[in-house]
Amino acid sequence: MSTQTSSARSEAAARLRKVNWYQQPMVKRLFGMLVLALVVNAMTGEQGSSSDLFLSLKDGFPSTRMWIILAIAIAIWATREFAAEPVKSGSRSVRDLVTQAPAVVTVRERLQRDKWTRWGVLALVVVLALVIPGQLTGYWQTVLVDQIAIFVLLAIGLNVVIGWAGLLDLGFFAFFAVGAYSAAYWTGSLPVEPPIELNNFLVIPVAMVTCLIAGVLLGAPTLRLRGDYLAIVTLGFHEIVYIVAKNADNFTGGPQGVPQIPPFKAFGYEFPVDPMPYWYLLVALVVIIVFAFSRLEHSRVGRAWTAIREDEVAAAANGVDTIRFKLLAFAIGASSSGVAGVVYASKVGYFNPENFAILNSILVLAYVLFGGMGSIPGVLVGTAFLVWLPEILRDKVPPSDRYMYLGALLVVMMIFRPQGLWPSKRRQRELKQAEEGIGDADAMSEPAGGRI
């Protein structure tokens, strides 16, 4: 009697415990990806109009595009399930991340362990960066110089502010505008005459100092603010710079923009319209800045930034001058952005205030997040990829859709890999600890337990 009831009970329990195949988390995620793919399919391609509301559905189901999108979705799912190690699994604790050496040495770890491999790889990357672009078509060379390299410089600068010091800056592109207008001013292209006209190369340090001062001027009154408030202030700063550029006709040339900024000149050699010399110049600048900044990252300055990012109160209690280090991050980030501005202005020769619209600030921020906050290689790769993506999509999808793909990619990325493409070790640990409930992932929120 009792055995009967107990077996019936255990049967019922087993039935309750049984997980149908379609209830398994893995399969659920597949369904999710498929639904996402179908939504993406419905949202891309021909859209309906008032005459034919359902054109996009009729056109898109089925279509070649749908199969491609579905295949991509399944591929993403499969990579995540089978190939990549799970990002969010709680099984690997923070301690494992550091102490347990994995059986297989990853490329990244080999890079970090062996100095010669590291230098070799770096040299190889630089050589490839110098050789390959020469083989590309003129269009891609222009994209590479005007967009990818310029945005890489900007992203490296923003990485200092947001990735290392943990300050959310939504107006970073304003410093780029300051750099570009400095170039225009000192080369005598603005309605106002400079005291002396400078060579473009000499403008670079001048613009750096100008942006440094602009960074300090913005930072000094606002860096007492935290998180969201700082973000809004920087957004406002960008708008101010943008509107001044647009409306101060007598100084900036107003909405017509700045015509005829002379190109770089050195020892009688004038940079031609051809983008390649600019490419070499930009590669040199990126290499210098990357070296200088990675030294900073692993010095007392980088550590102080991390401390401020993680716990500002504790940092101050241990003698770290938080305001000074935040200002430093702002100034250093701004100055690298100023360099980008000078090169850009000299390269394109003409710009107007619309080139400095607020969207650009958001885009640079997205590049840094996508690549991996705080990680220089991540920022390089992420920026290059995200700038390249809309360009490659140019003749493959309707032009108006290009940025939607970018947006979708960012959404997927932030859900599945919030630490970015190539995350920095420190940031990764912070995220991990935040997941496990130790400390804060960023200095943007109040520390746990309030401000003391």
Added chain:
Amino acid sequence: MATDVTTPVDSSERSADTVLSTAGVTLRFGGLTVLDDVNVTMRRGEILSVIGPNGAGKTSFFNSLTGVYTPQQGKITFRPRSGGEKQLLGRKPHLVNRMGLARTFQNIRLFGALTAIENVKIAAETRLKSDPVSIMLGLPRARKAERASDEKALTLLRFVGLESKLNELAGSLSYGDQRSLEIARALATDPEVLLLDEPAAGTNPTEKLELEQLIRRINAELGVSVLLIEHDMRLVMSVADRVVVLNFGKKIAEGTPSEIQRHPAVIEAYLGSGADDAAAVEEMIAELEAEHPAQDGADGAEEDQ
């Protein structure tokens, strides 16, 4: 220098061996008075403990000393070894730290994603000179500063017994190790006064014993005066030279541990006034007295050194 400052502090307490003194410190949050006219004097080289029931204002007192809070009234005077005297009231936390007051936190606040040694280096480096430009250029000056901070951090980690864990993440250390690391980080700023906010909270008896020894060593070997907030009476009574008792933001008693144990106001603060449960009070007194002789011996030994 000391004479032209008129404060309510007794002139006998303004002697040269005073390292830190507060006079009439009053802190209010809106209508709530958290600290009410607190006068505390700390002698150089002593271990002074601040005790009191929950909500008595101990941590607020710490925060007022270290610049996190700015009391509305009063004076906080610090006399560094180099001479002179400095007012701490209203100074920013990092400036207070630079003068020579280092602290730990009640809820440990380490930089969890950094390694143990990096945590200590951050504090050590606030005393070193190396500017960002020389770091970016990799000048010898910057390298030297880096080496100096490495050495200092290592020495301090050895001092607190964490040299085997220097490359472990601060966030993954055990609770007791995190406490020690926080103390090492505070010591890295070369303080003259170390403020410990409930260091024994959440530690097991063995760790408590180690902590007790660590505090004594900090005091004796490094010559650092220690201001200790603690709930663990056993630790306070054995390690402290003097004890200050706060209740409802007021100083209700001050004296040696044995004096404090018998102080009627202290007993009342801990057991409640009008406790007609007189038996409980007597039991408590008896218990304290039973503990008392052993601690007296310990105190005596401490003084002999």
